[in-house]
Amino acid sequence: xxxxxxxIMLVVFLAVLSAxxxxxxxxxxxxxxxxSKSGGTIKIGVLLPDSGVYASLGKHLHKGMxxxxxxxxxxxxxxxxxxxxxxxxxxxxxxxxxxxxxIDQDKVDILTGTVSTAVAYAIRxxxxxxxxxxxxxxxxxxxxxxxxxxxxxWRSSFSSWQIxxxxxxxxxxxxxxxMYIAAADYAFGREVSEAFxxxxxxxGGKIVGEVYxxxxxxxxxxxxxxxxxxxxxxVYAFFAGSDAVxxxxxxxxxxxxxxxxxxxxxxxxxxxxxxxxxxxxxxxISSIFxxxxxxxxxxxxxxxxxxxxxxxxxxxxxxxxxxxxxxxxEALTTLDGDASDPDxxxxxxxxxxxxxxxxxxxxxxETHHVIQNMYIIETKLVNGQTENEVIEIxxxxxDPGK
Amino acid sequence: MxxxxxxxxxxISYGLLLFVITCGLSLVFGILGVLNLAHxxxxxxxxxxxxSITVHSGQNFWLALIIAPxxxxxxSLIIEMILLRPTYQLGHLSQVLLTFGLAYxxxxxxxxxWGSDVLSIPLPQSLSxxxxxxxQAFPVYRLAVxxxxxxxxxLLWFIQEKTRWGAIIRAGLSDKEMICALGVNIQLVFTVxxxxxxxxxxxxxxxxxxxxxxxxxxxxxxxxxxxxxLVIGGLGSIAGTFVASLTIGIVETFCxxxxxxxxLFVVFGLMAVVLIVKPNGLLGRQVVKH
Numbered sequence: 001x002x003x004x005x006x007x008i009m010l011v012v013f014l015a016v017l018s019a020x021x022x023x024x025x026x027x028x029x030x031x032x033x034x035x036s037k038s039g040g041t042i043k044i045g046v047l048l049p050d051s052g053v054y055a056s057l058g059k060h061l062h063k064g065m066x067x068x069x070x071x072x073x074x075x076x077x078x079x080x081x082x083x084x085x086x087x088x089x090x091x092x093x094x095x096x097x098x099x100x101x102x103i104d105q106d107k108v109d110i111l112t113g114t115v116s117t118a119v120a121y122a123i124r125x126x127x128x129x130x131x132x133x134x135x136x137x138x139x140x141x142x143x144x145x146x147x148x149x150x151x152x153x154w155r156s157s158f159s160s161w162q163i164x165x166x167x168x169x170x171x172x173x174x175x176x177x178x179m180y181i182a183a184a185d186y187a188f189g190r191e192v193s194e195a196f197x198x199x200x201x202x203x204g205g206k207i208v209g210e211v212y213x214x215x216x217x218x219x220x221x222x223x224x225x226x227x228x229x230x231x232x233x234x235v236y237a238f239f240a241g242s243d244a245v246x247x248x249x250x251x252x253x254x255x256x257x258x259x260x261x262x263x264x265x266x267x268x269x270x271x272x273x274x275x276x277x278x279x280x281x282x283x284x285i286s287s288i289f290x291x292x293x294x295x296x297x298x299x300x301x302x303x304x305x306x307x308x309x310x311x312x313x314x315x316x317x318x319x320x321x322x323x324x325x326x327x328x329x330e331a332l333t334t335l336d337g338d339a340s341d342p343d344x345x346x347x348x349x350x351x352x353x354x355x356x357x358x359x360x361x362x363x364x365x366e367t368h369h370v371i372q373n374m375y376i377i378e379t380k381l382v383n384g385q386t387e388n389e390v391i392e393i394x395x396x397x398x399d400p401g402k
Numbered sequence: 403m404x405x406x407x408x409x410x411x412x413x414i415s416y417g418l419l420l421f422v423i424t425c426g427l428s429l430v431f432g433i434l435g436v437l438n439l440a441h442x443x444x445x446x447x448x449x450x451x452x453x454s455i456t457v458h459s460g461q462n463f464w465l466a467l468i469i470a471p472x473x474x475x476x477x478s479l480i481i482e483m484i485l486l487r488p489t490y491q492l493g494h495l496s497q498v499l500l501t502f503g504l505a506y507x508x509x510x511x512x513x514x515x516w517g518s519d520v521l522s523i524p525l526p527q528s529l530s531x532x533x534x535x536x537x538q539a540f541p542v543y544r545l546a547v548x549x550x551x552x553x554x555x556x557l558l559w560f561i562q563e564k565t566r567w568g569a570i571i572r573a574g575l576s577d578k579e580m581i582c583a584l585g586v587n588i589q590l591v592f593t594v595x596x597x598x599x600x601x602x603x604x605x606x607x608x609x610x611x612x613x614x615x616x617x618x619x620x621x622x623x624x625x626x627x628x629x630x631x632l633v634i635g636g637l638g639s640i641a642g643t644f645v646a647s648l649t650i651g652i653v654e655t656f657c658x659x660x661x662x663x664x665x666l667f668v669v670f671g672l673m674a675v676v677l678i679v680k681p682n683g684l685l686g687r688q689v690v691k692h
Contacts, residue, residue: 218623225659226662245615253532
């Protein structure tokens with residue numbers, strides 16, 4: 001009996017050992033392949049969540065990227081573009097491991113992605129040390145282009161500051177002189193409301209009260225009763241995803257919409273949540289860097305192409321993926337597809353400038369953060385369903401970088 | 403004064419919503435002693451099925467309320483008969499592992515079928531208005547949830563305490579062998595209770611969907627809340643679950659009102675205090691070990 005057990009263990013041990021050996025061989029052969037960086041392909045590592053709470057954002061970013069690479073036939077000059085996807089699981093520990101795998105094993109030339117700011121912070125030192133150009137396509141934490149700035153990290157999406165700041169002054173002049181703030185209690189919610197408060201009070205507005213419900217809160221009734229009894233003319237809110245659906249719906253159900261205007265960041269009434277909100281979002285004013293309703297030729301073409309390929313409306317994350325892909329492609333085109341020198345790649349990225357579906361974009365060479373238009377949008381009822389409409393454009397918004 | 407009254411209505415409505423969501427788990431775990439960690443998943447299936455029904459039937463909420471819980475009850479029945487039955491002899495650990503694994507399977511299946519976007523179910527026309535109480539508008543649906551919670555609690559209490567069926571179920575919890583010896587088919591009792599537990603989970607899913615929305619991993623949030631309710635209320639009684647739900651509703655709502663910074667922590671704090679002061683829960687019975 002004992003001998004049999006020993007035999008089984010030996011077999012299992014051998015199986016595990018041979019599996020290890022196999023993978024070791026595979027990874028070395030991969031290394032040889034990847035070692036010749038000037039070969040026929042450009043490798044782009046994409047680190048996005050395919051699982052967990054941010055899965056749907058990751059999915060849309062992928063779709064946007066693929067849409068753009070389709071349009072250039074997955075080629076830059078004579079080189080083929082290859083994207084290698086890894087699931088970050090929106091978990092900093094996991095993501096760091098996956099980033100190392102992409103950098104060391106797959107030998108990617110460029111890294112892009114991350115929805116979660118915590119993930120971006122977690123891999124910051126790794127890409128900085130190994131000199132891998134990293135184009136941030138979503139994560140908006142201010143510090144990534146401030147105190148945690150790196151020569152190799154550039155951001156094409158947005159910063160919390162741009163989102164919050166853009167509505168501050170406008171709200172004082174057009175919405176009301178007193179404001180209540182309600183935001184999800186996590187770094188991003190706090191940063192956005194801080195930026196809004198700063199701009200709003202600088203313009204002369206007064207913050208009457210603040211409340212920060214936990215992320216993923218299910219019932220807002222208690223907060224709403226408190227807000228209703230506060231003497232504020234309007235409410236500035238930051239919520240996204242399922243929180244945004246519930247907050248906007250409950251805000252309407254508890255009758256707050258009638259005496260306090262709801263304003264906030266664009267995620268409150270973005271494409272992916274508005275349908276689930278019914279008509280509750282009507283009348284909401286928000287600020288964001290792209291919206292489906294932007295009436296430019298570039299945006300029209302983008303929407304048309306996206307809808308043709310995927311049979312659904314693009315979301316803001318799809319746009320971010322699309323722009324990130326385009327920035328990488330344009331930068332590498334100026335280098336004839338040669339991605340071997342990371343310093344030349346980031347230099348090329350810094351010079352990229354084009355009219356995106358969101359309007360003209362370029363990089364601030366000091367902060368490495370995108371300079372873009374911010375849009376103030378209003379949610380309206382059109383033919384029985386809600387649509388956003390741009391009511392004002394704030395041009396060339398630049399993050400202060402400190 | 404008005405604001406206190408309004409917050410009281412909020413807390414009762416939230417507490418009873420919790421009761422509607424968690425009473426199924428309480429029934430299965432508290433009465434049968436079977437720990438079903440897939441309870442949240444059953445709740446989620448109820449919500450998603452009712453979403454599909456409302457979409458395909460021209461927003462008919464009532465139809466969803468009839469069909470979805472039955473569909474979930476059938477799922478629950480299948481789970482009990484095929485997967486759980488062999489584990490009754492093996493104890494809690496294997497039940498936990500099995501049902502938690504099942505929760506992940508169901509999680510991925512629903513994501514594959516319904517996608518990962520946030521969805522919601524519109525309120526039925528007749529319940530979408532508002533009523534003014536304490537100088538504040540309340541959605542009629544919230545008040546309807548209060549009524550539903552009270553009726554459900556009354557019904558369950560009556561069945562458990564006043565009927566022959568209830569007596570058999572309670573007896574089964576105390577001494578399985580003895581009840582078998584008295585000629586009761588205990589297997590059938592388990593199956594029926596599991597069916598009812600599944601039905602209640604699905605029912606909770608439909609009722610909560612218009613308020614809480616539908617999104618991936620909603621089941622784990624619900625599961626945690628349900629377990630907290632169970633711990634605070636104690637095993638073995640519907641009354642305990644009822645009292646615990648209301649207590650959580652009141653404590654959490656007033657905490658959000660008075661010290662919003664603590665709202666994430668307070669429910670778990672309450673649970674810790676209950677565990678220290680009354681380890682069997684507020685109204686828990688000493689469950690006999692099998």
